Amino acid sequence: MNILSLGAGVQSTTLLLMAGHGEFETKPDYAIFADTGWEPQATYEHLEWLERESTKLGIPVIRTAKGNIHDDLISGSRNQSRTANMPFYVEHDGEKAIIPRGCTGEYKIEAVNKKVRELLGYQKRQRIPPKSVTKWMGISSDEIYRAKTTGVNAWEVLRYPLIEKGMSRLDCMNWLARNGYNVPPKSACIGCPFHSDRTWLEMKRNDPEAFKEAVEFERVIHQHGLRGMKGKLYLHKSCRPLDQVNLNEDQMDMFDDGFLNECDGMCGV
Ligand code: SF4
Numbered sequence: 001m002n003i004l005s006l007g008a009g010v011q012s013t014t015l016l017l018m019a020g021h022g023e024f025e026t027k028p029d030y031a032i033f034a035d036t037g038w039e040p041q042a043t044y045e046h047l048e049w050l051e052r053e054s055t056k057l058g059i060p061v062i063r064t065a066k067g068n069i070h071d072d073l074i075s076g077s078r079n080q081s082r083t084a085n086m087p088f089y090v091e092h093d094g095e096k097a098i099i100p101r102g103c104t105g106e107y108k109i110e111a112v113n114k115k116v117r118e119l120l121g122y123q124k125r126q127r128i129p130p131k132s133v134t135k136w137m138g139i140s141s142d143e144i145y146r147a148k149t150t151g152v153n154a155w156e157v158l159r160y161p162l163i164e165k166g167m168s169r170l171d172c173m174n175w176l177a178r179n180g181y182n183v184p185p186k187s188a189c190i191g192c193p194f195h196s197d198r199t200w201l202e203m204k205r206n207d208p209e210a211f212k213e214a215v216e217f218e219r220v221i222h223q224h225g226l227r228g229m230k231g232k233l234y235l236h237k238s239c240r241p242l243d244q245v246n247l248n249e250d251q252m253d254m255f256d257d258g259f260l261n262e263c264d265g266m267c268g269v
């Protein structure tokens with residue numbers, strides 16, 4: 001089985017549409033989108049369009065979800081119960097750090113793997129033969145360091161078709177334009193601490209409701225903390241409340257992109 005891991009950003013959207021246009025020797029059987037439940041409205045609108053387009057091109061898109069990352073963390077923080085943590089910044093005894101991230105693994109990778117298992121007809125913990133699934137990943141050549149050579153399971157083989165074709169993110173955008181498609185919005189959780197200042201600022205200006213949600217989310221996490229975690233938690237690397245951060249409106253580095261440095265190929269592509 002061939003599965004495309006769909007993040008619904010520029011790269012995985014391009015990969016899906018290219019596959020639908022027959023630009024690879026085979027097509028994925030399915031594209032799977034793992035929904036964290038807290039993407040911007042623009043991403044959900046893009047996803048709805050992409051589902052229709054992809055179905056026309058012969059590749060069904062399946063949505064799956066482990067839960068709602070926003071609601072799960074709010075309730076985990078209030079009740080001090082276990083959570084799959086976002087990579088929050090923490091300040092403790094005057095030291096700043098970032099906490100280990102569990103969200104991509106649980107809300108993205110495991111959610112997709114669970115759906116693959118279901119599609120293959122295997123029960124939980126039932127052994128799937130090695131290399132049963134080729135997972136297409138939308139990593140472009142300029143982000144090659146996000147590509148891993150092996151998957152977490154023996155039953156999967158990871159494939160990077162954009163890298164095989166030497167395509168960068170810009171090449172993806174050019175391919176979309178040549179083929180009459182719009183460039184999708186960035187896909188990532190609204191309150192992801194990996195957002196660059198540019199992303200936060202764009203959200204503050206263009207999607208104030210989402211920005212407000214992130215500020216309120218941070219307020220709760222900051223106030224109640226997370227189980228087993230010492231120190232105060234923040235969404236911004238400055239370890240200041242998001243609505244008080246100076247987002248450098250006049251001096252933004254237009255090429256600054258937190259995901260380029262931090263994420264491992266499931267979020268933001
Ligand atoms: S976008 Fe950020 S918060 Fe959401 S799952 Fe990925 S790393 Fe976690």
